[in-house]
Amino acid sequence: MSHPAIDLHLRKLRLRDDISAEEESAIRAVVSESELLPPDTVFIRPGQELTSSTLLLDGILCRFKDLSGGQRQITELHVAGDFADLHSFTLKHLDHSLMTLTPCRIARVSHEALRRITEGLPHLGRVYWFLTNLDACIHREWEVSLGRRSAIQRAAHLFCELRTRLGVVGLARADGFALPITQSVLAECLGLTPVHVNRVLKELRERGIVEFRAGQVTISDGPALETIAEFDPAYLYLEKRAR
Amino acid sequence: MSHPAIDLHLRKLRLRDDISAEEESAIRAVVSESELLPPDTVFIRPGQELTSSTLLLDGILCRFKDLSGGQRQITELHVAGDFADLHSFTLKHLDHSLMTLTPCRIARVSHEALRRITEGLPHLGRVYWFLTNLDACIHREWEVSLGRRSAIQRAAHLFCELRTRLGVVGLARADGFALPITQSVLAECLGLTPVHVNRVLKELRERGIVEFRAGQVTISDGPALETIAEFDPAYLYLEKRAR
DNA sequence: CGCTGCTTTGAAGCCCTTCAAACCAGGTGG
DNA sequence: CCACCTGGTTTGAAGGGCTTCAAAGCAGCG
Numbered sequence: 208m209s210h211p212a213i214d215l216h217l218r219k220l221r222l223r224d225d226i227s228a229e230e231e232s233a234i235r236a237v238v239s240e241s242e243l244l245p246p247d248t249v250f251i252r253p254g255q256e257l258t259s260s261t262l263l264l265d266g267i268l269c270r271f272k273d274l275s276g277g278q279r280q281i282t283e284l285h286v287a288g289d290f291a292d293l294h295s296f297t298l299k300h301l302d303h304s305l306m307t308l309t310p311c312r313i314a315r316v317s318h319e320a321l322r323r324i325t326e327g328l329p330h331l332g333r334v335y336w337f338l339t340n341l342d343a344c345i346h347r348e349w350e351v352s353l354g355r356r357s358a359i360q361r362a363a364h365l366f367c368e369l370r371t372r373l374g375v376v377g378l379a380r381a382d383g384f385a386l387p388i389t390q391s392v393l394a395e396c397l398g399l400t401p402v403h404v405n406r407v408l409k410e411l412r413e414r415g416i417v418e419f420r421a422g423q424v425t426i427s428d429g430p431a432l433e434t435i436a437e438f439d440p441a442y443l444y445l446e447k448r449a450r
Numbered sequence: 451m452s453h454p455a456i457d458l459h460l461r462k463l464r465l466r467d468d469i470s471a472e473e474e475s476a477i478r479a480v481v482s483e484s485e486l487l488p489p490d491t492v493f494i495r496p497g498q499e500l501t502s503s504t505l506l507l508d509g510i511l512c513r514f515k516d517l518s519g520g521q522r523q524i525t526e527l528h529v530a531g532d533f534a535d536l537h538s539f540t541l542k543h544l545d546h547s548l549m550t551l552t553p554c555r556i557a558r559v560s561h562e563a564l565r566r567i568t569e570g571l572p573h574l575g576r577v578y579w580f581l582t583n584l585d586a587c588i589h590r591e592w593e594v595s596l597g598r599r600s601a602i603q604r605a606a607h608l609f610c611e612l613r614t615r616l617g618v619v620g621l622a623r624a625d626g627f628a629l630p631i632t633q634s635v636l637a638e639c640l641g642l643t644p645v646h647v648n649r650v651l652k653e654l655r656e657r658g659i660v661e662f663r664a665g666q667v668t669i670s671d672g673p674a675l676e677t678i679a680e681f682d683p684a685y686l687y688l689e690k691r692a693r
Numbered sequence: 694c695g696c697t698g699c700t701t702t703g704a705a706g707c708c709c710t711t712c713a714a715a716c717c718a719g720g721t722g723g
Numbered sequence: 724c725c726a727c728c729t730g731g732t733t734t735g736a737a738g739g740g741c742t743t744c745a746a747a748g749c750a751g752c753g
Contacts, residue, residue, distance in 0.1 A: 253684065272594050275680055280597045282590040297580035302587050302685040322576075329569045336579050337540035339586065344545050346589035347525040351515050353596035354523040354641025358709070389731065398597025403709055405733060437518055441496065442545040601741070632699065646741055648701060664750095 210241050210314060212264035215288035215376040220334055222375055223341075223444055230331045237320035238262060244311045251305040257295040259315040263287055266311030267388065271395065272303045281396045283345055284308075284369065288376040294339045296321050308388045344442045353398045356437075358407045361397045363436035366417055366424055371440050381429055387422030453484050453557060455507035458531035458619040463577055465618055466584075466687055473574045480563035481505060487554045494548040500538040502558040506530055509554030510631065514638065515546045524639045526588055527551075527612065531619040537582045539564050551631045587685045596641045599680075601650045604640045606679035609660055609667055614683050624672055630665030 213235060220226050226234075241264055244250060251257065253272075263285050270291070271281040282303065285291045291305055296318050325332030348368070352361045369386065373379035390408065391401040399407075412418045416432050418425045426432055456478060463469050469477075484507055487493060494500065506528050513534070514524040525546065528534045538544055539561050568575030591611070595604045612629065616622035633651065634644040642650075655661045659675050661668040669675055 270590070272590065274594065274598055278598050280594040282593045294583040294586060297576050297583050298587075298687065299691040302687075303590060322572075325575075326572045329565075329575075332568075332575065333540050333565075336582070339579070339583055340537040340540050343537060343582065343586040343589055344541075346586055346593060347513070347515065347546060349593050350525045350589060350596055351517065351523040353593055355517055355521050391731080400710055401732085402711080402734090406709090409733080444541065444545075448542040634699080643742055644700085645702090645743080649741090652701080 210238060210264055210312075212241075212287060212312065213238055213262075213314075215264070216262060216290075218376055219288040220338075223337065223447060224334050225447070226331070226334070230328055230334075233324045233328055233331065237316050237324060238314045239316065241312050241314040244307045244313060246307050246309050246311075248311075249304050249306045251292060251295075251301060253302055253304060254300050256300050257292070257318070259317045260293045260295055260321065261291040261305070262314045262316055263289050263291050264312040264314055266307060266309045267386070268305060268307045268309075268311050269392070269396075270303050270305055279395050280398065281392070282349065283342060284396065286369070286373055286376065287378060290316075290335075290338060293335060294342070296335075297339075308392060341444060344444065348442045349396075358397070358399055358403055359410060360436055361399070362393070362404065362407050362411065363417070363432050364438055365393070365396060366419075366426070367433055367436045367438035367440075368443070369424070370426065371443055371445070375445070381426070383423065383425040385422060386419070386424045390419075393419075453481065453507055453555075455484075455530060455555065456481055456505075456557075458507070459505060459533075461620070462531040462618055463581075466580065466690060467577050468690070469574075469577070473571055473577075476567045476571055476574065480559050480567060481557045482559065484555050484557040487550045487556060489550050489552050489554075491554075492547050492549045494535060494538075494544060496545055496547060497543050499543050500535070500561070502560045503536050503538055503564065504534040504548070505557045505559055506532050506534050507555040507557055509550060509552045510629070511548060511550045511552075511554050512635070512639075513546050513548055522638050523641065524635070525592065526585060527639065529612070529616055529619065530621060533559075533578075533581060536578060537585065539578075540582075551635060584687060587687065591685045592639075601640065601642055601646055602653060603679055604642070605636070605647065605650050605654065606660070606675050607681055608636070608639060609662075609669070610676055610679045610681035610683075611686070612667070613669065614686055614688070618688070624669070626666065626668040628665060629662070629667045633662075636662075 217226065217231060217234065265287050268285050268291055269281045270283045271279045273279055292301060295301055321335070325335060345368070352364050356364060370379045370384055373384045378384060390404045394401040394404040397404060408419050416428045416435070418427070460469060460474060460477065508530050511528050511534055512524045513526045514522050516522055534548055535544060564578070568578060595607050599607060613622045613627055616627045621627060633647045637644040637647040640647060651662050659671045659678070661670070
């Protein structure tokens, strides 16, 4: 039953905390058969009653909120190994939507199962609580980008964040990673227009720092990228905390 | 020991979930003696190891992140009844700072006590997990404001949010509430310059919608305010969810 | 009564948006 | 095999919302 891609999820957890063998098998036991969603599929809508959470095994998806006039703000990107809506365990329904950006392999974990393992294994419960708090950390950093950083800084910062997060699950190297999304999606993340995102990408490309082409991010000058972004990965909690 | 202002905290909880008598007394038992912090006090800094969480009994405080060049982005405001850093229970240290904006009465709840009551009373544990997820909901809505809304919409939206959240704990009426902060602080919330915040407030005042003067928000046309903001309180989860 | 911090106003400029159109690659069907 | 279509990318030109810089006004307080 246990899908091999769950290893990515465990890798994400073990970077931050010790996961015992018992906890690991509890996790593996509650993950259902996986399913494949095509790109651009909105699979959770605001207000919809939810009884399970979605573990992303492969692909990229996003949380977003709609505005009147058809505008959208993407509030977070999710990569393999992430729980996309673990917070629905306590919220029961969401205030936003979830949409795949690429083909996505997902698995559902029922809230009933989450309740069982978080009650039976309180430490694991706190680890999952931590994960939802980590999403909040990412939200805060995006608030900083959207509120205070220039367009080029926002783009650079997002690339830094994704390189780091994808790196945790072995899907990025220092010189780049796959990011098969459009510039318009990037614009919806960055609070910019697609036109301006295009100009910013051009500048980053011409300055020899990073190139975004054909769904691939190629980083030629990592230090310069981090300097522009003023990137500090502290908000991603990449080290183990005291248990 | 139990400070009367804890009632505000319980009111906030009971709006969203049933809290049993046993749970209530457990909460009351773990809240320490309160203390008073003067305004503009940064009392938690990034990276600082934390062993307790801060319950705000009275006053207004904020979470913020510093940028190079002395700029700041405030990522959330907190009002009486809020846990300001409940997330530090799982994060162990924060990626941002906490600062009082007004004189604040606070109480500390040790992480050890939180661990005890969340393990012993799993439902209460989920209620507190929910609270941290509610903060994330607020972060997401701020991302939408910062990313997509105009200056006047951002200001209007923040006033709507605060009226609602303060209303929950009986500190706001339909026609206004106390908000003893400066326009510069407002600017740091809204991702704007103080100068432009001033112009936006002028417009809202001259259009007869809302007035911000002397630390007081006076709403003369609530419906117009919500229309400008496109305010939908769904993200604040104001109703009880299924247990 | 003059300091100090906050608010208010003016003028100029820039970053990003808006509008418009050309370009380009991949897929489809004639 | 190429013409066509479609969705994404790129570029140009003009405009506007917000910033920047500067200074005046104002209230509270020692």
